[in-house]
Amino acid sequence: MKIYPYRRLTGSVELDVTAVRQEREGVYQHDLETWAFNAQERVVALHQVERADWESVRLSIQAKLPEAEIAAGPWKDVTVVAVLTEKATNARTTAELRLKTGGVWTGHLRMWKSMHLHRAELTVVVVGTIDDVPGRMIGRADVPWIVDLTARMPVRQTEMQIEEVDFSEGPEWLKQFKDAPWIVETSGDLPVVHVNTSFEGVSEVLNSTSRDPMTKAMREMLATQIATEVWTSVFQAAVSGLDPEGHGEVEWPGGWKDAVLKSMLADVLPDVSGDDALREIHARRIESAGWSELQPRINYAAGRRAKVAKNLGTAFRALDTARRES
Structure with a gap:
């Protein structure tokens, strides 16, 4: 267990992918059917999607934070960022989420096919200012999602x-x-x-x-x-x-x-x-x-x-x- 010299969130940080849009710049945008992503398994499968010539997918992301703890905590300037990484290619893509209501943050992250090889991990990171130090990580999603370019089914x-x-x-x-x-x-x-x-x-x-x-x-x-x-x-x-x-x-x-x-x-x-x-x-x-x-x-x-x-x-x-x- 890593020890942090400042207070962090103890409540649950939940992450969901609510929609996946397949895109080719200037040609088409196509929302994938729900069979391509599985909320229970937390997997997006991209191997046998409707169009083989896609360039990117846009992931619609929703994160839910412990609202009461956020409001009562010592942190300021709280920001929630979606992070997509893959070790095989050293790729890293981020997107900032926006607060809606009830501790729910939403946004979109665009994943470029050319930057990935096999399996990427999607998570959300919560950062804030503590003791006048900005950008400190105060929490992250309890369970990440997997975005798999080689999986036929989202399991x-x-x-x-x-x-x-x-x-x-x-x-x-x-x-x-x-x-x-x-x-x-x-x-x-x-x-x-x-x-x-x-x-x-x-x-x-x-x-x-x-x-x-x-x-x-x-x-x-x-x-x-x-x-x-x-x-x-x-x-x-x-x-x-x-x-x-x-x-x-x-x-x-x-x-x-x-x-x-x-x-x-x-x-x-x-x-x-x-x-x-x-x-x-x-x-x-x-x-x-x-x-x-x-x-x-x-x-x-x-x-x-x-x-x-x-x-x-x-x-x-x-x-x-x-x-x-x-």
């Missing part, structure tokens, strides 16, 4: 975030894992793989674009190991989150947890399908009856999703080729 599916951070100097909770090459976090809206940049070689190998057979083989094996651990962790997290109130009713959790369970249950409980598989996996976990016997199948299912056999086979062949050539 997060099993996507995850990868963050590179020095565990010895990063957030306090990561310092206890300073000797680990990576840590998988599943407590948030999306799974996050924290890669430890202070662990020599890990970040360099994962980010390498070298075609050298030895380097490529090492990259494949490392990525496979991480992927297997990720699938195991997200499955355990998804199962643990079933029936959190203890009411006995087991429902599909939605979001990435929903996608993980539907993907892996077919291999974990191959003789049971659908809602019956969901109820059985939940019952086995809470009653501990047969849960330990499922661990090999969970590991097997995770390995299949990570394509362990294929990736290790490719890596071993690359190593053998490099050995023979040397």
